[in-house]
Amino acid sequence: xxxxxxxxxxxxxxxxxxxxxxxxxxxxxxxxxxxxxxxxxxxxxxxxxxxxxxxxxxxxxxxxxxxxxxxxxxxxxxxxxxxxxxxxxxxxxxxxxxxxxxxxxxxxxxxxxxxxxxxxxxxxxxxxxxxxxxxxxxxxxxxxxxxxxxxxxxxxxxxxxxxxxxxxxxxxxxxxxxxxxxxxxxxxxxxxxxxxxxxxxxxxxxxxxxxxxxxxxxxxxxxxxxxxxxxxxxxxxxxxxxxxxxxxxxxxxxxxxxxxxxxxxxxxxxxxxxxxxxxxxxxxxxxxxxxxxxxxxxxxxxxxxxxxxxxxxxxxxxxxxxxxxxxxxxxxxxxxxxxxxxxxxxxxxxxxxxxxxxxxxxxxx
Amino acid sequence: xxxxxxxxxxxxxxxxxxxxxxxxxxxxxxxxxxxxxxxxxxxxxxxxxxxxxxxxxxxxxxxxxxxxxxxxxxxxxxxxxxxxxxxxxxxxxxxxxxxxxxxxxxxxxxxxxxxxxxxxxxxxxxxxxxxxxxxxxxxxxxxxxxxxxxxxxxxxxxxxxxxxxxxxxxxxxxxxxxxxxxxxxxxxxxxxxxx
Numbered sequence: 235x236x237x238x239x240x241x242x243x244x245x246x247x248x249x250x251x252x253x254x255x256x257x258x259x260x261x262x263x264x265x266x267x268x269x270x271x272x273x274x275x276x277x278x279x280x281x282x283x284x285x286x287x288x289x290x291x292x293x294x295x296x297x298x299x300x301x302x303x304x305x306x307x308x309x310x311x312x313x314x315x316x317x318x319x320x321x322x323x324x325x326x327x328x329x330x331x332x333x334x335x336x337x338x339x340x341x342x343x344x345x346x347x348x349x350x351x352x353x354x355x356x357x358x359x360x361x362x363x364x365x366x367x368x369x370x371x372x373x374x375x376x377x378x379x380x381x382x383x384x385x386x387x388x389x390x391x392x393x394x395x396x397x398x399x400x401x402x403x404x405x406x407x408x409x410x411x412x413x414x415x416x417x418x419x420x421x422x423x424x425x426x427x428x429x430x431x432x433x434x435x436x437x438x439x440x441x442x443x444x445x446x447x448x449x450x451x452x453x454x455x456x457x458x459x460x461x462x463x464x465x466x467x468x469x470x471x472x473x474x475x476x477x478x479x480x481x482x483x484x485x486x487x488x489x490x491x492x493x494x495x496x497x498x499x500x501x502x503x504x505x506x507x508x509x510x511x512x513x514x515x516x517x518x519x520x521x522x523x524x525x526x527x528x529x530x531x532x533x534x535x536x537x538x539x540x541x542x543x544x545x546x547x548x549x550x551x552x553x554x555x556x557x558x559x560x561x562x563x564x565x566x567x568x569x570x571x572x573x574x575x576x577x578x579x580x581x582x583x584x585x586x587x588x589x590x591x592x593x594x595x596x597x598x599x
Numbered sequence: 600x601x602x603x604x605x606x607x608x609x610x611x612x613x614x615x616x617x618x619x620x621x622x623x624x625x626x627x628x629x630x631x632x633x634x635x636x637x638x639x640x641x642x643x644x645x646x647x648x649x650x651x652x653x654x655x656x657x658x659x660x661x662x663x664x665x666x667x668x669x670x671x672x673x674x675x676x677x678x679x680x681x682x683x684x685x686x687x688x689x690x691x692x693x694x695x696x697x698x699x700x701x702x703x704x705x706x707x708x709x710x711x712x713x714x715x716x717x718x719x720x721x722x723x724x725x726x727x728x729x730x731x732x733x734x735x736x737x738x739x740x741x742x743x744x745x746x747x748x749x750x751x752x753x754x755x756x757x758x759x760x761x762x763x764x765x766x767x768x769x770x771x772x773x774x775x776x777x778x779x780x781x782x783x784x785x786x787x788x789x790x791x792x793x794x
């Protein structure tokens with residue numbers, strides 16, 4: 235039989251609160267009494283049961299998420315924020331469910347993946363239950379999602395999707411009428427059914443690039459929205475190469491160049507970016523800068539120039555405005571594929587002449 | 600000499616939650632003055648105990664994340680209603696518990712506390728999950744006073760004194776409630792031994 239004193243000592247022991255004398259007293263009781271030992275085992279088992287509920291530490295991005303959430307919730311502006319949110323909600327309800335879901339899905343995948351840094355991996359195991367629970371209030375079902383691809387639906391059912399849709403930045407982007415119209419295009423829906431694109435967009439390499447604040451700022455720029463809504467891009471999305479281009483980290487990094495962003499809707503550039511060999515060269519800042527030139531972008535349609543750009547010397551050469559203008563001549567672009575001309579371009583004499591021309595241009599200015 | 604296994608305890612270790620209590624007031628005042636970034640200090644300081652409480656009360660990491668996040672956001676929104684004569688953590692804890700209760704109430708009665716893992720597992724995994732569900736259920740069935748002390752002691756890992764300060768009761772009351780709470784919980788869980 236255990237006493238009240240036994241119980242007290244045993245419980246203090248659980249909490250690490252026994253003094254030396256109390257510890258010795260309890261030890262003696264444990265040796266003397268089977269009931270005390272039994273009670274000690276029961277309490278240990280109880281603590282073990284509670285310990286079994288252990289689930290680890292908080293998510294590493296919890297602080298960031300909270301701080302992102304309080305931005306628009308400034309206490310002084312909270313009422314305005316709520317009114318705005320309600321208004322946006324009312325606007326959304328005017329759309330049919332399927333249209334809204336289609337837009338949300340497309341926007342989430344394209345914008346969410348492109349825009350948000352530190353993008354966590356999708357946890358498919360949280361799928362149906364989490365989504366059903368979170369969107370129960372909107373009375374929507376899986377049937378409202380028309381994209382048809384399981385990876386997209388899995389994304390929609392993920393906690394990531396829920397968090398993005400709560401993000402004020404995403405709401406703001408989605409409120410752009412022209413963007414919404416563009417996202418409704420069948421071409422984009424079809425492109426988003428490409429599991430390869432989804433996989434590429436969620437690849438760790440791209441997420442690492444997206445951790446760059448400058449890039450995030452660039453991706454939220456009007457130029458990028460213009461790119462997404464550009465009809466030529468929509469049409470070009472039927473190309474698997476272009477879908478790969480969108481997810482290419484090199485392109486993402488190159489888009490930090492404002493001039494390139496302005497040019498991104500140029501059909502010539504869109505077509506050129508579909509070529510992996512060009513994207514591989516986008517790490518060259520000189521080439522990225524040169525792509526701002528309309529002449530260069532036009533010349534990129536010629537396979538000769540594309541092949542020649544593999545040479546660093548030529549990439550340096552095209553940074554010259556004169557050279558860029560000269561490329562408007564299709565014969566020059568064609569000639570660039572000639573081995574002897576390529577060799578000439580590598581010669582020190584050509585580099586020297588190019589430098590002199592640039593110096594001369596600078597002095598004239 | 601008889602040797603019992605060492606029961607895990609946080610009491611002998613360094614506690615971090617209340618060592619910078621003065622800073623809490625300063626951070627709150629800075630937030631109230633418009634310095635949003637000051638709130639980050641409070642989030643960083645208390646996210647661990649709050650998330651720990653939420654995750655073990657709710658049994659689902661995603662729900663715990665949402666509850667913890669919502670608790671911080673609501674705290675921020677209502678910061679001007681915080682009474683600085685009480686510990687900031689006490690106030691946060693109350694908000695979090697309300698969030699957890701909301702989640703639990705929103706669940707259908709037959710719904711398990713945690714979404715079961717999709718991957719197939721041996722029977723002992725299923726039994727362990729059922730055991731955890733029963734522990735959470737028994738814990739929530741305790742009167743609130745007893746539930747609070749158990750949660751703060753075992754999940755937030757607070758000392759008697761810190762629990763007393765959090766709940767605004769004497770330390771000796773914490774001790775007696777904790778003892779009774781364990782007895783009640785033990786009775787409720789008879790037959791459910793951890794393996």
